[in-house]
Amino acid sequence: MFPRIPMLSYDVVVIGGGPAGMAAAIRAKELGLKVLLLDENDYLGGILPQCIHPGFGLHYYKEELTGPEFASRLAKRLVELGVEYKTATRVLEIKNYSDLEKVVIFTSPSGAYQAWAKAVIYAAGARERHAFEIGIVGDRVSGIYTAGEAQTLMDIYGIMPGKEIVIVGSGDVGLIMARRFALEGAKVKAVVELMPYPGGLARNVMILRDFNIPLYLSHKVVEVRGKGRVERVKVVRVDENLNEIPGSEFWIEADTLIISAGLVPSVKKLKAIGVEIDPATGGPVVNDRLETSVPGIFVAGNSLLINDLVDYVAEQGELAAEGAKEFIENGGIESRKWVKVEKGENVRLLVPHYLSGDRDVYLYLRVSKPMEDVELRIPEIGKRMKLPVVKPAEMLRIKLRAEEIRKAKKLTVEVVKA
Amino acid sequence: MKTKVAIIGAGISGASIARVLSRYENLEVHLIEKAPDVGWGVSKANTALIHGGYDDDPEKYPTRAKLCIRGNRLWHQWVKELEIPHVWNGALIVATKDEDFDELERLLERGRKNGVPEMRIVDRDELFHLEPNLTREAIGALWVPIVGQIGPIPAVIAITENAVANGVKTHLETEVTGIKVENGEVKGVETNNGFIEADIVINAAGLYADKIARMAGIDYFEIHPRKGEYWIFDDDVPGPKRVLFPTPTPISKGIVVTTEISGHLMIGPNAQDLPPEEKENLATTKEGLEQVWEGAKKLWPQLPPRSKVIRTFAGLRPEPTGGDFIIKAEEEVWGFINVAGIRSPGLTSAPAIAYEVAEIIERDLGIELKEKEKWNPYRKEISHFFMMTPEQVNEAVKKNPAYGKIVCRCNSVSEGDILEAIERMKFIGVKTPSVDSVKFRTKATTGTCQGSFCRPKIVQLLAKEYGVEPWEVTLKGKGSEIGIGDVKVLLRGDA
Numbered sequence: 001m002f003p004r005i006p007m008l009s010y011d012v013v014v015i016g017g018g019p020a021g022m023a024a025a026i027r028a029k030e031l032g033l034k035v036l037l038l039d040e041n042d043y044l045g046g047i048l049p050q051c052i053h054p055g056f057g058l059h060y061y062k063e064e065l066t067g068p069e070f071a072s073r074l075a076k077r078l079v080e081l082g083v084e085y086k087t088a089t090r091v092l093e094i095k096n097y098s099d100l101e102k103v104v105i106f107t108s109p110s111g112a113y114q115a116w117a118k119a120v121i122y123a124a125g126a127r128e129r130h131a132f133e134i135g136i137v138g139d140r141v142s143g144i145y146t147a148g149e150a151q152t153l154m155d156i157y158g159i160m161p162g163k164e165i166v167i168v169g170s171g172d173v174g175l176i177m178a179r180r181f182a183l184e185g186a187k188v189k190a191v192v193e194l195m196p197y198p199g200g201l202a203r204n205v206m207i208l209r210d211f212n213i214p215l216y217l218s219h220k221v222v223e224v225r226g227k228g229r230v231e232r233v234k235v236v237r238v239d240e241n242l243n244e245i246p247g248s249e250f251w252i253e254a255d256t257l258i259i260s261a262g263l264v265p266s267v268k269k270l271k272a273i274g275v276e277i278d279p280a281t282g283g284p285v286v287n288d289r290l291e292t293s294v295p296g297i298f299v300a301g302n303s304l305l306i307n308d309l310v311d312y313v314a315e316q317g318e319l320a321a322e323g324a325k326e327f328i329e330n331g332g333i334e335s336r337k338w339v340k341v342e343k344g345e346n347v348r349l350l351v352p353h354y355l356s357g358d359r360d361v362y363l364y365l366r367v368s369k370p371m372e373d374v375e376l377r378i379p380e381i382g383k384r385m386k387l388p389v390v391k392p393a394e395m396l397r398i399k400l401r402a403e404e405i406r407k408a409k410k411l412t413v414e415v416v417k418a
Numbered sequence: 419m420k421t422k423v424a425i426i427g428a429g430i431s432g433a434s435i436a437r438v439l440s441r442y443e444n445l446e447v448h449l450i451e452k453a454p455d456v457g458w459g460v461s462k463a464n465t466a467l468i469h470g471g472y473d474d475d476p477e478k479y480p481t482r483a484k485l486c487i488r489g490n491r492l493w494h495q496w497v498k499e500l501e502i503p504h505v506w507n508g509a510l511i512v513a514t515k516d517e518d519f520d521e522l523e524r525l526l527e528r529g530r531k532n533g534v535p536e537m538r539i540v541d542r543d544e545l546f547h548l549e550p551n552l553t554r555e556a557i558g559a560l561w562v563p564i565v566g567q568i569g570p571i572p573a574v575i576a577i578t579e580n581a582v583a584n585g586v587k588t589h590l591e592t593e594v595t596g597i598k599v600e601n602g603e604v605k606g607v608e609t610n611n612g613f614i615e616a617d618i619v620i621n622a623a624g625l626y627a628d629k630i631a632r633m634a635g636i637d638y639f640e641i642h643p644r645k646g647e648y649w650i651f652d653d654d655v656p657g658p659k660r661v662l663f664p665t666p667t668p669i670s671k672g673i674v675v676t677t678e679i680s681g682h683l684m685i686g687p688n689a690q691d692l693p694p695e696e697k698e699n700l701a702t703t704k705e706g707l708e709q710v711w712e713g714a715k716k717l718w719p720q721l722p723p724r725s726k727v728i729r730t731f732a733g734l735r736p737e738p739t740g741g742d743f744i745i746k747a748e749e750e751v752w753g754f755i756n757v758a759g760i761r762s763p764g765l766t767s768a769p770a771i772a773y774e775v776a777e778i779i780e781r782d783l784g785i786e787l788k789e790k791e792k793w794n795p796y797r798k799e800i801s802h803f804f805m806m807t808p809e810q811v812n813e814a815v816k817k818n819p820a821y822g823k824i825v826c827r828c829n830s831v832s833e834g835d836i837l838e839a840i841e842r843m844k845f846i847g848v849k850t851p852s853v854d855s856v857k858f859r860t861k862a863t864t865g866t867c868q869g870s871f872c873r874p875k876i877v878q879l880l881a882k883e884y885g886v887e888p889w890e891v892t893l894k895g896k897g898s899e900i901g902i903g904d905v906k907v908l909l910r911g912d913a
Contacts, residue, residue, distance in 0.1 A: 005808045040824060090824035092808070105808060107832075109819035112808035130868045132729050137702040140731065142898035146870040153874050159889045159901040163908055185908030225701065228897030255902075268654065268866070 005105075008115040010036045012324050013104045015091050015269075016123035018046020019310050020301025022074040023317030024121045024324075029081045031325040036115055037078070037085035038106055044078070044087065045071030046125055047148065048310070050155045053176055055203070059311035070310055094120060096273045099295045099332060119296045119324040122270060123317060126263035126302035131224070134168070134261045138223040143230035147173040147260035151180065160184060162256030166233050167191045168221050171199040171393065172308060174260030175207050181258075182211040189252050192216045192235055194242060197370055199393050201308060220244070221257065230257050263306045270297065280349040281305040287354040288361045289323025290316060291333050298323050305351050305364060308395050312364065339405055344414025346371065348392065357406035365396050367415050375418045380408040390415055420446040421785055424607050424616035426594050426630055428456040430570060430768040431760050432622035433577040438772035439779075440584035442787040447586045448614055449578070450607065452593035454850040454895040455843070457574030457858070460624040461765065463648070463700070463733030465674050465687060466570050467661060468493050469763040470509060470562035472529030472537060473671065481743040485767035485774065487532050490564055492769035500576040501799035502568055503679050509565035509661040510540075510548065512717060514555040518665040522560040525666075529562070536563050549658050553719050565661055567679050570765055571858040578846050580797040584790075588847040589614065591895075594623070597634040597754070604634065604753035618783065620755045620775060625697040625736045627744075627758035634754045639744055641759060642694045643734040646687020647706040649714075650678070650729045652866050655722040657683030662717050671762070673713030680829075680861060683722070685714035687733065702730045728866060735761040743767070745774055747782040755779075800839055800859060803832035825879075826872040828865020835860045836876060840883045851880035854894040873900075 010033075014025045017039025025037040043049060048056070051067025058064055061073065078085065089108040096102055100118045107113075128146040143162055145153070147169075153159040165181045167174045170193040178188045191208060196218045198205045208215050216235060222244070223234035237248035265283040267275070276285045276293035283304045284292040291298050300316035307313050327333050335356035341363065343350050348368040355361055367390045376385040376396065381404050390396065405411070423439055425432045428451035436449045453459065471487030497504040513519055522539055529537045540561045546552065548561070582588060589611060596608035597619060606615040623630040628641040651657075657677035664672035670689050678684045688709045692699055707730055715721055738744055738759020748754045755778055757771060764771075779785050801821065806814065814821035814834060821834030839859035840851075848855055853869070856862055856876050863869030863876070877900050881888040889901030903912060 005812055040827065088823050090827060090830070092830070107803075107808070107811055107822050107824060109815065109822045111812040111815045111822050114808070127867045128870050129725075130728075130870060132727050132868060133725055135704075135724065135727075137704050137707065137730065139701045140894075142893035142900065149870040149873060153877075153901060154905050157874055157878065157888060158905045159874075159877075160903050160905045160907050161901050163902060184905055222704070223701075227698070228895070229899070271654070 005112050005114055008036065008113055010034045010115060010117045011328055012119045012121060012321070013038065013102070013115050013117040014121045014123060015104065016046065016125055016301070016303070017041070017044040017085065017087065018123060018125050018301060019048060019070065019074060020313045020317040021046070021121070021123035022078055023314035024123055024300055024321040025083045025085070026074065026077050026081060027318040027321035028121070028324060029083045031321065033325060033328065035083060037083060038089045038091060038104070039085070039087050040090045042088050044075045044085065050151045052155050053180070056310050059309065060314050074314070091269060094269055094273055096294055096297065100328070102296060118328045119298065121298045121300060121320045121324055122303055123299070123301045124266045124269070124303050126265050126306060128263055129259065129261040131257070131259050134259065136221055136224060138225050139227070141224065141226040141228060141230050143226070143256045144224060145256070145258055147177045147258050150177060150258050154180060154184070163187060164189055164254040165256045165258060166221065166252055166254045167258045167260060169193065169199060169260035169262065170205070170215060171260055171262065172201055172204050174258065175200045175204040177258055177260060178213050179207045179211060182213065188213045189254055190214050190216055190235070192219045192221050194218070194220050194238065196240070197391070201393055224257055230255050233257055263302060265303045265306065267303060270299070273297070278349070278353065280343070281351060286352045287333065287338065288352045288356050288359065289326065289333050290320040290352065291323050291327065295332055296327055305349060308393065312395070312397060315362070339408060340410045342410060342412040344412040346415040347413050350413060355400070355405045355411070357402055360399060360401050361405070363398050363400060363413065365413060366392055367396070368392065371415065371417070373418050374415050376413065376415050378411050378413055380411050386418060387415070420444055421618060422446045422448070422616045423618045423620065424448045424450060424614050425620045425622055426450050426607065427459065427622040427624055428574065428578060428588065429459045429461040429622065429624050430457065430574050430765055431757050431771050432620070433457070433574045433581060434768040434772035435620055435622060435757065435775050436581040436586045437577045437584070438776050440581045440586045441789055441793045443790045444788045447581070448589060448616065449581065449586055450589045450592050450594060450609065450614065452591065454591050454852055455848050455855045456578045456846065457571040460734060460736055460760070461570050461574050463731050464570060464762070464765060465676070466567050466678055467674070467766070468566040468568060469766040470529065470537070470565045471532050471534045472525050472562060473666060474532070474763065475528065476531060479742040481745060482763065482767070483532050485743065485770040486763045487534055488770035489763070489767035493566070493568065493766070496769055497568060499795045500580055500797045502573045502576045504566055504568040505679050506564070506566040507660050508561065508563040509663060510545065511560040511562070511663045511665060512545070512552065512556050513558045513665050514553065514716070516557070519558065521665050525560055534562065534564065537561065549660055549662065551656070551658065551718070551720060552662065553717055567661065567676065569679055575842070575859060576797055576799070579842060580794070582846050583797065584793055590847050591849060594630060594633070597630070599634055599751055602750065602752055604751055618753045618755065618779065620757060622757040624760070625734060627736065627756065631756055631758065634748070634751050636748050636751065636754070636756070639739040639758060640694055641736045641738055643692045643697050643699065644737045644761070645690045645692055645699065645706065645732055645734055647702050647710055647732045648684060648686030648730065649707065649710060649727055651683040651722050652726045652728050653681045655683045655726050658718065664717055673710055675714050675718040680864070682728070685718070686710045688713065691737070697734065700732050700734065702732045706732070728868060737761050743771070745771060745778070747778050753783065800842060801835055802860070803835055804830040825875050826860070826862035826865065828867050829861045831860045831862040831872070833879065836862060836879050837883070840880065850892055850895055851884040851886060852892045852894050853877065853880070856880065
């Protein structure tokens with residue numbers, strides 16, 4: 001406790017003002033909770049304001065919006081409801097004194113505060129993996145950006161990073177940035193993908209054909225050289241075990257290297273209070289209310305697992321808020337029994353990890369490798385779903401009914417040949 | 419009349435010399451640096467250790483042996499006066515074979531000869547008490563409590579700020595193109611920014627000290643670069659409490675495992691000799707990094723997964739002909755003083771080197787040095803949000819709301835910290851706005867995300883304070899601009 005810094009008091013503090021956090025705060029307010037939303041940017045929306053391309057909201061709003069449009073709809077609703085929020089704030093620490101006593105210490109241009117709350121919803125998003133993390137060696141030069149940083153430079157601050165671009169990673173963010181650069185007149189010389197298949201949604205892979213951008217599958221960027229600025233990058237082919245093939249190296253001349261090598265949930269502050277982390281998702285282990293292993297700490301959005309649709313992110317925010325409401329009213333989330341969900345064949349990650357059987361749930365999962373004509377099976381309850389095609393890039397979302405869940409002691413989800 | 423002194427090179431040696439000479443009222447000191455900021459040469463990338471002074475053989479390398487221990491003792495004073503980030507955590511030189519003890523005994527003996535206090539050999543039990551996660555192969559160690567770590571660039575910055583506060587003039591982005599010598603005496607230095615008159619020229623040019631010496635007609639030594647590569651891990655990876663060395667071999671002190679002052683596990687360096695012309699080759703290599711990894715694993719078996727790497731980098735040590743530091747007034751050119759070949763333990767020795775140079779000026783050049791009546795030995799470190807309690811934050815925001823606003827989330831660096839850093843950059847004459855200048859003063863961009871969140875914001879602050887377009891802000895000086903223009907520049911066809 002800090003007796004000399006101002007103390008605020010709420011039912012729920014929501015950390016993060018992106019789509020998960022805003023949806024959570026809105027739902028919490030609708031459920032009658034006293035809620036405070038904190039965000040570190042000067043504006044709400046998280047990364048959405050920099051995502052000026054369409055493709056947002058088809059499930060959640062049943063229409064196609066851009067990132068800023070999606071964000072402003074949520075922000076508008078937030079303001080209409082009178083949700084209290086603070087921007088330009090940064091959470092320094094979360095303290096977990098007891099089940100219904102949490103303290104969120106945060107700083108802002110008006111100083112540091114301690115906000116007491118009965119529950120915390122953590123929706124701080126993710127960070128991008130950077131060049132060092134993926135083992136790129138060579139010179140320390142300007143012109144190496146993560147995709148998100150390049151997007152911020154271009155679409156928030158109006159800065160053109162460079163003109164000859166190599167992109168590492170063919171996930172959605174990398175592909176969208178390839179288009180973004182091409183639209184501003186830059187030459188995208190290559191998209192380099194480690195895996196033998198593209199990492200993004202099919203609609204985004206089309207971008208490469210539309211803009212005539214070469215895609216190098218089973219390749220990686222291993223080295224950057226230049227004086228002051230990137231001048232060239234070295235690319236090498238990899239075999240089926242992802243080992244570099246000697247002699248296959250070649251150089252591409254470029255002034256800019258964009259790293260789009262995946263996202264990592266931001267969970268350091270959760271780890272600090274003992275929240276259990278799932279190595280597969282990089283996010284917390286949660287039950288079907290998205291409550292973590294620390295009672296009263298809920299999580300949603302990309303801090304929970306990396307989502308490919310903002311619609312699911314917002315849905316998770318709402319679910320976490322409903323969990324927080326139940327937690328506060330009952331002094332905890334109770335269940336007759338928790339059913340553990342296990343990953344079976346070709347399931348790389350899966351959330352939530354524990355189901356109560358009290359309610360219907362959505363399972364979010366990703367496969368390890370692409371397959372065609374498969375079935376998603378949960379043998380314990382005899383569930384089978386036909387899927388024409390599955391890809392690691394596309395998150396699967398399946399609904400389980402409460403009575404199905406209650407039938408089993410545990411559930412195993414597998415994706416196998418039909 | 420004042421004696422004009424030109425110091426070439428604002429690294430740890432040049433800056434330390436400038437500070438020490440700033441004490442004398444009859445000297446006018448000019449510090450000349452070709453980079454946009456201080457400390458960006460050899461001083462930038464090294465193991466950041468304040469060595470113990472036990473391993474330099476006084477027979478073979480008398481200058482190194484003498485100045486290392488003296489430098490160590492001086493740093494204990496300088497870090498306090500100048501508020502330089504530091505930790506005195508001691509070092510363990512670890513034996514894994516019985517024969518290693520012979521070498522440790524030799525080091526102990528040598529250390530005693532060099533005047534190193536408090537060293538002793540510890541047995542296996544005590545060793546694991548000191549460092550429980552060390553390799554199980556360890557059988558004992560030499561324990562050197564006076565070893566410490568500092569931030570090398572923050573040190574150069576602190577020393578330069580203090581020197582400037584005491585009247586030293588800096589000339590940044592000023593490259594020396596010639597040394598004017600007349601009748602066997604130096605007259606000054608020619609630079610890309612004009613001629614700087616000088617009675618004494620001190621060559622502290624790091625990797626280029628041989629080139630500068632040749633400009634004065636002195637060519638008895640050559641500097642070749644020796645590359646060392648490093649890995650730094652995320653701050654949630656546990657590292658050792660002390661600096662861990664393997665038992666040295668005749669060629670190398672070996673690969674160090676340490677937790678550097680900002681709390682990150684760091685391993686390195688290896689040693690790769692490069693030809694003299696490769697003085698800008700700071701590229702990391704797969705082979706070099708693997709070598710470091712294998713070496714470090716022998717002391718610290720639980721290296722984290724590669725996904726926990728937040729940065730790899732390389733540094734160059736300036737290896738002189740003969741191996742010892744070359745610190746002397748050259749007889750054939752009166753007023754020309756070489757401070758060359760300052761390889762490891764150069765960082766440790768720097769304060770001692772500076773006093774040595776002052777002695778040389780008095781003794782060999784016969785210039786009596788008169789102390790100023792008022793000389794300020796102190797310098798205040800800039801504000802660091804991460805060191806403030808919430809109460810202190812609330813005091814700071816009363817002065818400026820920017821102190822409550824975080825820019826770098828990984829390392830909790832506030833906008834106020836950054837504005838102060840920019841003010842300090844201007845104070846020592848930094849003309850080109852660089853993200854790296856802010857980074858070395860605040861630690862912004864050095865955390866888990868490596869700047870992908872905060873760099874665009876720092877660019878905005880630099881652009882505003884320096885009155886330039888944001889895309890003109892550089893990463894590390896001219897030629898490393900953040901962008902090529904506004905976002906429509908290519909469509910307009912201007913770039």
